[in-house]
Amino acid sequence: MIKKLKLLLKRDFIKSFLTLFTGSVIAQAIVFGITPILSRQYSEELFGVFFTFSAICMIMHVLAALRLEVAIVLPEKDEDAVNLVVTGFFVVVAVTFVSLILVVFGQQIFYWLFEEEELNKWLVALPISTFFIGIFRLLTSWNIRKNQYKEISLANIHKSLFMSAIQLGMGVFSFNYFGLIFGLIGGQIASAMYFIHKNLKELFSLKNHISFQRMKALLIQYKAIPIYSTLNDFLNMVSGQLPLLMLTPIFGLTATAWYGMANRIVSTPTGLIGQSVSQIFYKKASDCYNQKSGLYQLVISTYKGLLKVAVIPFLFFAFTAPFIFRVFFGEEWEEAGKMSQLLLPWLFLAFLNAPVSGIFTVINKLKPMLIYNIVLFIFRFATLYFSQFYFRDLDTAIFLYGLVGFLFNAFFAIYIIYLSKKAEDGF
Numbered sequence: 001m002i003k004k005l006k007l008l009l010k011r012d013f014i015k016s017f018l019t020l021f022t023g024s025v026i027a028q029a030i031v032f033g034i035t036p037i038l039s040r041q042y043s044e045e046l047f048g049v050f051f052t053f054s055a056i057c058m059i060m061h062v063l064a065a066l067r068l069e070v071a072i073v074l075p076e077k078d079e080d081a082v083n084l085v086v087t088g089f090f091v092v093v094a095v096t097f098v099s100l101i102l103v104v105f106g107q108q109i110f111y112w113l114f115e116e117e118e119l120n121k122w123l124v125a126l127p128i129s130t131f132f133i134g135i136f137r138l139l140t141s142w143n144i145r146k147n148q149y150k151e152i153s154l155a156n157i158h159k160s161l162f163m164s165a166i167q168l169g170m171g172v173f174s175f176n177y178f179g180l181i182f183g184l185i186g187g188q189i190a191s192a193m194y195f196i197h198k199n200l201k202e203l204f205s206l207k208n209h210i211s212f213q214r215m216k217a218l219l220i221q222y223k224a225i226p227i228y229s230t231l232n233d234f235l236n237m238v239s240g241q242l243p244l245l246m247l248t249p250i251f252g253l254t255a256t257a258w259y260g261m262a263n264r265i266v267s268t269p270t271g272l273i274g275q276s277v278s279q280i281f282y283k284k285a286s287d288c289y290n291q292k293s294g295l296y297q298l299v300i301s302t303y304k305g306l307l308k309v310a311v312i313p314f315l316f317f318a319f320t321a322p323f324i325f326r327v328f329f330g331e332e333w334e335e336a337g338k339m340s341q342l343l344l345p346w347l348f349l350a351f352l353n354a355p356v357s358g359i360f361t362v363i364n365k366l367k368p369m370l371i372y373n374i375v376l377f378i379f380r381f382a383t384l385y386f387s388q389f390y391f392r393d394l395d396t397a398i399f400l401y402g403l404v405g406f407l408f409n410a411f412f413a414i415y416i417i418y419l420s421k422k423a424e425d426g427f
Contacts, residue, residue, distance in 0.1 A: 016147070016149050016280045019149040019150055019153060020149045020152060020153055020275070020276035020279060020280065021273065021276045022153060023149075023150070023152065023153020023154060023156050023157055024153065024156060024273075024275060024276050026153075026157050026160075027153075027156040027157045027159065027160040028160065028268050028269070030157075030160040030161060030164050031160050031163070031164055031268065032265075032268050032269075034164045034167070034168050035264075035265070035328075035329065036328045036329055036330075037168060037171070038167055038168065038171060038180070039261070039329040039330055039333055040329075040330055041168075041171030041172075041176060041179075042171060042176050042179065042180060043176070044253070044254045044257040044258075044332065045118075045253045045254065045257070046176060046177070046180060047180070047257040047260060047261065048248065048252075048253030048254060048255075048256040048257040048260070049118050049119055049122065049180075049181075049253065050180040050181055050184070050260075051244050051256055051257060051259075051260025051261075051264075052119055052244050052245065052248060052253075052256055052260075053119060053122050053123075053125075053181055053184075054184065054244075054260075055241035055244035055245055056123075056126065056245075057126060057129045057130070057133070057184070058237055058241060059234070059237050059238055059241060060095075060099055060126060060129070060130045061129075061130065061133045061134070061137070062230065062233045062234050062237045063095055063130075063230065063234060064091075064092050064095050064096075064130050064131075064133055064134030064137065065088040065091050065092050065095070065134045065137055065138055066088075066091050066095070066225075066226040066230045067225050067226055067229040067230045067233060068084060068087060068088040068091060068138070068222075068225065068226055069088060069137040069138045069140065069141040070141065070225050070229055070282075070358075070361055071084050071218070071222040071225050072084045072085060072088070072138065072141040072142055072144075072145055073141055073144055073145045073282065073283060073286060074222070074286060075218070078145075078206060079206060079209035079214075080214070080218055081142070081145055082203055082206040082209060082210060083209070083210055083211070083214045083215045083218055084215075084218055084222075085138055085139075085142055085203060086210050086215060087215045087218065087219060088134075088138045089135070089138065091134075091226075092130075092131060092134030092135060092138070093131070095130060095134065096127050096130050096131040096134070097127075099126055099127045099130045100127040102126075103123045103124055103126050103127060107120055107123070122181050125181060125185055128185055128189075129184070129185055129188055132185075132188045132189050132191075132192040133188050133192070135192045135195070135196070136155070136188065136191050136192040136195060139155075139192070139195035139196070139199050140152055140155070140195070140279075142199060142203070143155075143195070143199070144279050144282070144283055145283075146202075147283075149279075149280075151195070151198055151199075152279070154194065155191045155194045155195050156191065158187075158190045158191050158194045159187040159188065159190055159191035160187065161187075161190070162183075162186045162187045162189075162190035162191075163183040163184055163186060163187025163188075163190075164183065164187075165183075166179065166182050166183035166186045166187075167179045167180055167182075167183030167184075168183075170182060170183070224364060224366055225361065225366075228366030228367060228369075228370055229361055229366055231370055231373075232360075232366060232369045232370050232373050235370070235373035235374060235376070235377045236373045236376070238377060239373070239376050239377040239380045239381070242380050242381060242384055242401075243256075243259045243263075243384065243398070243401060244256055244259065244260055246381075246384045246385070247259055247384075247394075247397075250384070250387075250388045250397075251394050251397075255394050257336075258333070258335050258336040258339050258394075259336070259339060259398065261325075261329070261333060261336040262325075262336040262337070262339040262340035262343060263340075263343065263347075265325070265336075265340065266317070266340050266343065266344065266347050267347070269313065270310070270347065270351045273306070273309060273310075273351075274306075274351055274354050274355050277302065277305075277306065277355040278354060278355035278356075278357075278358060281298070281302055281355050281356060281358060282358040282361075282362070284298055285298060285299075285356075285358060285359055285362045286362050289362050289363060289423070294424075295359075295362075295363075295420050295423055295424050296417075296420045296421045296423070296424035298420075299356055299359065299416060299417060299420040300417070300420075302355060302356050303352060303356065303413070303417075306351065306352050306355065307352060310348060310351055310352065314344060314347075314348050317340070317344065318341055318344050321337040321338070321340045321341050321344075322334050322337035322338050322341070323337070324337060325337030325340070338395070339394075339395070339398055342395065342398045342399045342402050343398065343402045343405075344402075345402060345403075345406045346402040346403070346404075346405030346406040346409060347402075347405075349405075349406055349409035349410060349412075349413065350405065350409050352409075352413060353409050353412050353413055353416065356416055357369075357412075357416070359416060359419065359420060360419075363419065363420075363423045365419060368415075372408075372412065372415075375408075376404075376405075376408050379404045379408070380401060380404055380405070383397070383400045383401050383404050384397055384401060387400060
């Protein structure tokens, strides 16, 4: 009976994964496919502004719903889950308003941080991005809860189609200055509106179960998530985006463009698998933890599967990256290919860890993860900060940054396996 249940879970996992993976392949293939064209339409400086703006947006996206989207999957009843959706919506509105105030009154702060006037002109779009990504994240979790993986795939495809069409179209008609960031915002709006169109009727049918009293009770019940998970993800996101935030004032926009392109090209194919596995793993890990069985085996099997998938592509790219960048994106981007080689060991381990990191939320071990992310942030910041004084060499700074990421992710993988085994023994 147990063997049959495990086989059923495995088949269900694979079916859900393939649904998400197929959608991700199409979505990312669209973005990946037009990048060689965009790299010739837009200058390195414009890409530098775009990647820096994207980094700021990604940091704000973590704060958009204060990670309440994570909690939507957890309650047993949809009546409780819909209250979390509504609570998350109010949080998104509040965070969007705060970001608007920050943009209006914090122009000098941003200029002091990045020393780039062109970036400041685009910060007015930050609240728009924060709002629609916040809605997108909330409804993504609702669809995960309802096992509507096809809808998630279609929403991601909408995002890529609209973003790519705007970026490509504006490049063709020589509106280069506006194209990259307009496309990004357009894609975010399109994906959020698709979810609203598909889910609003279902959510509205549960309106009688929504109450401020229940919202308050659930917020108290899951208070660790907006407190610790938000801090964890915020620190993790900031430390992961540090090169895009710090390279411009140290080495200039071109260096930021090289790093952004290197990270984007490596992360695009790995993200196809990682994001799909992450969304399904979180649901399965929650089920295993509630059923008090199978958590450790789920972690091990997920690591093994990701390892088998990733080894050969990463090794191939490690030897051919400069050539690939030169041929597909132009000779001026060859340096980005060399930079990606320095990042690959870290990105490889990060690819393995990212899908299973949700286990910290499942087993309520967010405090240790917070400590980990604080220490990681300190080391990464120190690496880039002191590189400008002791090395003044871009490759050395990127190598050391990648080395810190590799060492911390190696420890992280061991710790995840240890925690899953300990939780399994405690059932």
